[in-house]
Amino acid sequence: MKQPTDAGPPQTAHQAPPARPGRQLLAASIGNAVEWYDWLAYTFLATYIAAEIFPESAGNSLVPLLSTFAVFAVGFFMRPVGGLLMGAVADRSGRRAALTVTILLMGGSSLLLALTPTYAAAGLVGPVVLVIARLLQGLSVGGEFAAATTFLVESAPQGRRGLFSSFQYVSTTVGQLIASGVTALLVARIDDGQMHQWGWRAAFLLGAVLSLVGFWIRRGAEETRSAEQQAAPRPGLFEALRTHPRESLLICGITTGATIAYYTWTSYLPTYAQVNVGFDKGDSLLIGTISLAFFALLQPLGGMLSDRVGRKPLLLTFSVGFAVLCVPMLNAIDKSFMSLLLVQCGGMILLTCYTSIAAAVNAEVFPARVRAAGIGFPYSLTVALFGGTAPYMGTLFKDLGHPDAFPWYVAALCLVSALVYLRLPESAKKPLER
Template sequence: MTDTAQQQQAPATRRTSQLVGTALGHALEWYDWGIYAIFVPFFATQFFSQGDQFSAVLSSLAVFAVGFIARPVGGFLFGWLADRIGRRVTMSATVATIAAASFVIGIAPTYASVGAWASLILLLARVVQGLACGGELPSAQTYLSEIAPAARRGKWSSLIYIASVFGNTVGVLLGLVLTLTLTSGQMHSFGWRIPFLLGGVFGLVAVYMRRKMAETEAFTQAGAERPRLWPQLVAHRKEAVRVIGLSVGFTVVYYSWVVAAPAYAISTLHVSSTGALWAGVASAVLLIAVMPFWGALSDRIGRKPVLLISTVGGAVTLYPVQLLAQDSAWRLFAGMALAAVFISAGVSILPAVYAEMFPTRIRAVGLAVPYSVAVALFGGTAPYLQTWIGANLGRSSYTGYLVLLLLVSAVVIATMPETRGKDLR
């Protein structure tokens, strides 16, 4: 191979390493984060009293929500580190932390053996995962947006949520395999531990891949100058408020109809666990397939039109989605698939939109804090509210809540400037 050929191959190899490391680590984050909601029906009574199954499920979902409370703290900490010492090092730290917490859940003692200490261990592990997740998503979104060509940033940014959905889907598939292989008693006894233990092992691979990644050119060119953080955040407070307003609708709909829908269908709609998990896998494949097209479309017509298609279209179709998703796996899939078409339009380009809001010196932390606040308040409570409101006020009331938040995000989008093709350096 000639020197010229080697020089041409080096950037391509580096870019492949960057994309694989980002996607693999991010998929692991969502695998570890999502398997909690997926396996709640199986482990709830292992960490809480077995006297009331429904109460145990609600308690487990409450812990799910508490984990989100730690995300703004983690977003600030890891976001600050990403803007100070680099995106790559921070991304390695977040993926190692979330994998370690997953492993702890996998080996944790049960309520029957140590009482309330089991509940406390579960709670602490989820708080640690919340800290790591609060920093992982903003850091990974920032990293990918900074290495992407400006003219294709929308399409490239779809890799973040493709990895997210893929990681969650791997968890669903694993749940499907386990429920087909093990009896119900075995799933409640030890089967639920397997995905958490595997998450710890997968973490080692992800850390290795991310340690080989190169730092982004935008961060490197910013140099050693790091302005005081608080004045910069105050100066960009309008952008921070926009992040919250933009995120609330997408977050709650994503968690309701992508992450938690199979578990909700099993525990509340009484869809068979196998059927619900298959519906989740099939709709996730559709979600992954259409995201690059929405990303590419935003590179051609702009971010705002695609975001408005997602929010307004989602608001219009959520009640038909509710009517479709009833007590059969096929109807559940039909509802999730319809929701996926509109959800994918927005989430596919959110990483690009967020990155285009802030300058390099505070891009990670400027996004991390307001985004984590929005996710903690609305995403973390979504599975719990979906279950509680559905049981006490009816499913239509919860759907109305989703529609309202999507319309809030639509109003925010309408007031935003168009940022397609913006130079991030």
């Protein structure tokens, strides 16, 4: 027997969005910024944490093993799991419920990080607690995209889904800049000994406090699922994958080129310049910070443009632009400050054509009943496979003696996504099922 479709009754598609869209936007954006501050603070403080929790002087061979497992488990396992589980919570219990769960998970795991005992004080207990905290953070940040994407787009007034979508990467970038700024401030204000003793813990305590603020704001947000969806039977955990395999693969294709370009330009490019052309480390980090601020300012412009001209023109500009220009842009980097600044900011302009509308494009693929879980798992899995491995692939090509192959790798994946975008139906002007 043919399976019934997930589409709701006709009136569901035209149901009005929440009455206070500005409050909805604030709830999603502040919470998302806090999530990414907590997640990325670990990256900036990793050297201090490793010295206290995974000391080289530890006489137990399990210590470096646990260190490796922590990075692997969180980066390549827990984010897809979080996307599936928290997406299911959003589809079964509501978007607001999922958003409050993710931020509480992140706040709790940040507090756990701040209180993690050192190896000297507790032996293997310290590394184990740290691994658990990072697993919980991975679960949280993996679920945040699914829940926040759905919540943001469903909160948008008709004709403003692109604009509302853009605030996902505005808030993500703001969280990254705050994490970098707090770390820089701590390092500048206290000496190295104090940073090792308690300075790195202060950053995570701040994250835990900010999570409570985000939780309070999100609790006051309005649920975006329609009354019909709330009254309908709750979907199963794997229902989106089972009933919408084509849409799940479509999310993977939409994300593949975008995630490798995003992580290359927002995270790996300073290291790429240092490794391949001997660029000054301090200057590369400064350029990275400037370009991230520039990137955040571009997002609403891209979102508003897509509401006027559609999603496909921007997606094709991003993907074809990177497929054609990635190799010459990366090869144009030399030791001059302006070369890296122009390459990074130029790439950010192209990248904005995807990031500013990523939430809208993904949300418009799935029906409301399974929208969050349908987005969460394939998106997070693709990010883990292609985005999270970008630095490793760049380093691998360098170690193999073919550093020039990495730009071609990025360009090829963007070309794959360009072919997907060509077949993607335009959805900017269509009403969103709620």
